[in-house]
Amino acid sequence: MAGFDRKMLNFLLKNVHQVNTITTFDYYSAHDEETFQLILDTAENLAAKHLSPAFVNSDRNEPQLLNDEVKVHPALKPYIQSIAESGLIAATLPFEEDGQQLPKTIYAAAHYILTASHNSFVMFSDLAHGCLEMISTFGTADLKKIYLPKISTCEWLGTMCLTEPQAGSSLSDVQTMAYLQPDGTYKLLGQKVFISAGDHDLTGNIVHLVLARIEGAPAGTKGISLFVVPKYKVDYQTGDLLLENGEKVSNDVKSIAIFHKMGQKATPAMHLGFGGNNDCEGILLGQENKGLAHMFQMMNGARLGVGMTGISIASAAMQLSQQYARERVQGRLPVGSRFPVQIQEHPDVKRMLFAQKAIVNGGLSLLLQCYKYLDLLKVSETEQDIFKYDCLTELLTPVAKTFGAEMGILSTNLGLQIHGGYGYTMDFELEQLARDVRITSIYEGTTGIHSLALVGREILKSDGISLKFWQTEVENTVEEARKLEQTQKAAEQLQSALELFNFTTNKMKEMSEEGKTMEYLADANLYMELFGILNIAWQWLLIGVAATAENGDGKDKLKTLYFYYQYELGKIDYLSRQIINTEKLTLPEI
Amino acid sequence: MKILVCISSVPDTTSKISFTDSETVFNKAGLQFIIGPYDDYALARAVELKEQSGGTVTVLNVGTVETEPQIRKALAIGADDAIRVDAEPTDSYFVAEQIANIAKEGNYDLIMMGRETTDYNSGVVHGIVGEMLGIPSFSPVMELNIDGNQAKMTREIEGGKEKLEASLPLVLGCQEPIAEWKIPNMRGIMTARTKPLNVVAPSGDSLTSISAYSMPPAKGACKMIPAEDAGSLINLLRTEAKVL
Numbered sequence: 001m002a003g004f005d006r007k008m009l010n011f012l013l014k015n016v017h018q019v020n021t022i023t024t025f026d027y028y029s030a031h032d033e034e035t036f037q038l039i040l041d042t043a044e045n046l047a048a049k050h051l052s053p054a055f056v057n058s059d060r061n062e063p064q065l066l067n068d069e070v071k072v073h074p075a076l077k078p079y080i081q082s083i084a085e086s087g088l089i090a091a092t093l094p095f096e097e098d099g100q101q102l103p104k105t106i107y108a109a110a111h112y113i114l115t116a117s118h119n120s121f122v123m124f125s126d127l128a129h130g131c132l133e134m135i136s137t138f139g140t141a142d143l144k145k146i147y148l149p150k151i152s153t154c155e156w157l158g159t160m161c162l163t164e165p166q167a168g169s170s171l172s173d174v175q176t177m178a179y180l181q182p183d184g185t186y187k188l189l190g191q192k193v194f195i196s197a198g199d200h201d202l203t204g205n206i207v208h209l210v211l212a213r214i215e216g217a218p219a220g221t222k223g224i225s226l227f228v229v230p231k232y233k234v235d236y237q238t239g240d241l242l243l244e245n246g247e248k249v250s251n252d253v254k255s256i257a258i259f260h261k262m263g264q265k266a267t268p269a270m271h272l273g274f275g276g277n278n279d280c281e282g283i284l285l286g287q288e289n290k291g292l293a294h295m296f297q298m299m300n301g302a303r304l305g306v307g308m309t310g311i312s313i314a315s316a317a318m319q320l321s322q323q324y325a326r327e328r329v330q331g332r333l334p335v336g337s338r339f340p341v342q343i344q345e346h347p348d349v350k351r352m353l354f355a356q357k358a359i360v361n362g363g364l365s366l367l368l369q370c371y372k373y374l375d376l377l378k379v380s381e382t383e384q385d386i387f388k389y390d391c392l393t394e395l396l397t398p399v400a401k402t403f404g405a406e407m408g409i410l411s412t413n414l415g416l417q418i419h420g421g422y423g424y425t426m427d428f429e430l431e432q433l434a435r436d437v438r439i440t441s442i443y444e445g446t447t448g449i450h451s452l453a454l455v456g457r458e459i460l461k462s463d464g465i466s467l468k469f470w471q472t473e474v475e476n477t478v479e480e481a482r483k484l485e486q487t488q489k490a491a492e493q494l495q496s497a498l499e500l501f502n503f504t505t506n507k508m509k510e511m512s513e514e515g516k517t518m519e520y521l522a523d524a525n526l527y528m529e530l531f532g533i534l535n536i537a538w539q540w541l542l543i544g545v546a547a548t549a550e551n552g553d554g555k556d557k558l559k560t561l562y563f564y565y566q567y568e569l570g571k572i573d574y575l576s577r578q579i580i581n582t583e584k585l586t587l588p589e590i
Numbered sequence: 591m592k593i594l595v596c597i598s599s600v601p602d603t604t605s606k607i608s609f610t611d612s613e614t615v616f617n618k619a620g621l622q623f624i625i626g627p628y629d630d631y632a633l634a635r636a637v638e639l640k641e642q643s644g645g646t647v648t649v650l651n652v653g654t655v656e657t658e659p660q661i662r663k664a665l666a667i668g669a670d671d672a673i674r675v676d677a678e679p680t681d682s683y684f685v686a687e688q689i690a691n692i693a694k695e696g697n698y699d700l701i702m703m704g705r706e707t708t709d710y711n712s713g714v715v716h717g718i719v720g721e722m723l724g725i726p727s728f729s730p731v732m733e734l735n736i737d738g739n740q741a742k743m744t745r746e747i748e749g750g751k752e753k754l755e756a757s758l759p760l761v762l763g764c765q766e767p768i769a770e771w772k773i774p775n776m777r778g779i780m781t782a783r784t785k786p787l788n789v790v791a792p793s794g795d796s797l798t799s800i801s802a803y804s805m806p807p808a809k810g811a812c813k814m815i816p817a818e819d820a821g822s823l824i825n826l827l828r829t830e831a832k833v834l
Binding site for chain 2: 552
């Protein structure tokens with residue numbers, strides 16, 4: 001069965017976020033509702049043909065590191081070939097770079113369909129997409145000429161290499177070195193770990209984007225640069241692989257080890273060595289010492305992508321749980337049933353099914369909202385608009401990533417719970433989904449790191465200007481919702497929640513102003529949780545407003561809105577109390 | 591070679607079907623429509639033949655404006671242009687008549703379609719079109735190659751397969767594995783917007799109308815009988831199931 005809900009996706013795109021309005025901008029004007037639907041059809045077809053059928057088998061047959069090269073699951077190659085032929089990987093690039101100027105919102109919607117069908121295979125194509133965007137943005141004309149056509153056709157695939165054994169969350173400690181050569185290239189020396197899709201036998205070359213420190217660069221994050229490092233040497237005159245005696249020439253990138261992971265087993269996570277034989281050549285991408293800032297462009301996309309992965313996996317779990325709860329007959333209701341009933345009739349199971357729906361569709365809506373802001377940022381012309389959409393995406397990216405990950409994990413576990421003992425066995429996919437989703441709160445920045453970024457940067461930034469932009473957006477929704485009978489009560493609840501949020505934020509600012517930095521940052525995670533709940537409440541109010549115009553399914557959406565406000569929104573009272581409490585038990589004892 | 595591919599727009603095969611207006615109107619609300627799966631095979635093979643030997647592929651649909659997304663998809667897959675006969679496809683004879691009229695004007699070498707649609711499943715349109723045009727028709731064709739003016743085909747028959755050859759022009763009802771369904775790519779999707787889609791008025795009137803639809807009878811509720819109460823079971827088999 002499909003792990004996604006196309007009907008709900010269409011509703012969110014069309015009725016809630018009015019994504020068609022993006023096509024009124026010149027840059028996106030080659031598209032319309034029909035092209036969007038055809039692209040989503042293509043994603044659906046790819047998922048049905050290549051992804052769903054291989055989901056379980058590729059988990060049971062992990063990639064192997066044999067003779068210094070990784071062998072991946074055989075079903076990956078036809079998927080990569082098909083997605084290359086589909087043109088989806090380069091679809092968001094401009095026409096002049098052989099892209100189709102597709103709005104990121106639609107690319108993200110396609111990503112949801114693909115990831116809900118096989119979250120592990122999709123990492124290969126998604127990393128290639130990220131590399132394309134990086135080289136398109138920061139590459140010189142020569143680099144673009146060589147790498148864009150190769151990656152967009154999946155002749156070569158890509159990775160991003162940030163983490164080192166001693167530098168995970170703390171990238172300022174990166175030690176990989178880059179030494180300038182007389183010809184303007186660099187020689188790299190160092191090691192990277194947890195490199196997803198870091199080696200495989202799928203393509204003729206692998207393009208690593210590597211963070212390294214140029215000899216003599218300043219310490220910390222201000223001395224990190226970004227390099228394009230192919231697995232095999234490239235002839236920069238012809239743009240093809242360098243050949244010696246008809247053989248590819250190694251660029252001294254060695255697969256040292258493969259990590260054996262808990263989930264996402266079809267994607268090899270590699271320990272890579274660069275320059276062990278002093279022969280690893282890299283080309284600087286973008287400006288010297290700006291590597292981290294450049295990488296964060298890819299990381300922001302990747303972070304939203306990880307949020308989407310969490311939601312997509314939870315979506316697959318939700319679809320399976322709904323089906324199971326309809327089919328599984330077990331237990332009698334305390335009142336009014338002599339015979340066993342479908343488990344979906346039991347209030348506790350119903351609560352879990354509701355919670356899954358609220359998390360998955362609310363989280364998906366927030367992610368689409370972020371992508372829409374990115375699309376609007378791309379076509380904004382006035383400084384005001386550019387500033388506004390930049391602030392909104394910076395503010396919401398860590399929240400969308402964290403909610404998708406943390407609540408995706410929770411929601412998937414609810415699915416496992418609905419399946420009872422069977423959910424804990426390998427006979428049902430829930431067990432695999434629960435393993436796969438667990439990584440999402442760890443990679444592309446842990447929940448802790450994102451929470452610190454939210455509290456440390458966004459709350460204090462320019463007198464909280466990002467929050468002000470956000471609040472205006474939310475209040476506009478509240479105003480709309482107040483006009484409708486079905487959403488009036490929820491509108492008032494969200495308004496009160498906003499007031500509590502403002503109170504909490506002001507108390508936080510007081511801590512910061514009083515110099516209580518440790519107290520201010522200590523419960524950043526709880527502040528993130530509170531802000532996440534509030535954002536999903538906002539999205540559900542948007543969904544509720546749009547649903548009032550719908551017959552049939554509209555009632556179900558409104559019911560989920562009421563559920564979220566009754567069961568989840570109230571949690572912010574507790575969170576607020578904890579956050580503003582200055583007696584933090586977690587502070588180091590002095 | 592000129593190929594005409596006739597496609598139907600049918601509800602996705604997982605759709606839940608219902609009727610309105612005292613069971614006289616098929617309720618399309620909220621359903622997702624797709625190219626008829628068998629028509630999709632015909633289209634895929636037609637595009638492959640064009641890629642192999644040149645020529646053109648024209649897509650024909652008898653339907654209202656609501657079917658245009660499926661027509662655009664066919665163009666995105668590789669058809670060169672499309673014709674929509676602006677009418678509800680009320681019955682097989684009416685649809686066949688529209689196809690035959692378009693085919694007469696276009697002088698096509700091959701007229702391909704699915705062996706049947708997956709909504710009403712009549713499976714007779716290709717035969718009627720062949721009869722109207724006075725040319726041979728074959729169905730269900732599961733393999734097709736063209737050599738000059740000759741079509742070499744494999745057809746599924748009761749208990750086996752039949753290999754045969756015939757001269758063009760032909761009408762063919764197709765099924766798998768004649769080709770693999772094609773997935774539209776980005777370039778195809780974008781160019782589909784600019785490919786010609788001509789809308790023409792129907793010729794003739796439909797000769798039939800629907801008096802009522804009905805769903806298959808609902809399954810009866812399951813009655814649980816305690817294992818020790820065989821008497822109740824026998825009683826129900828006599829009085830309700832009436833099998834004893």
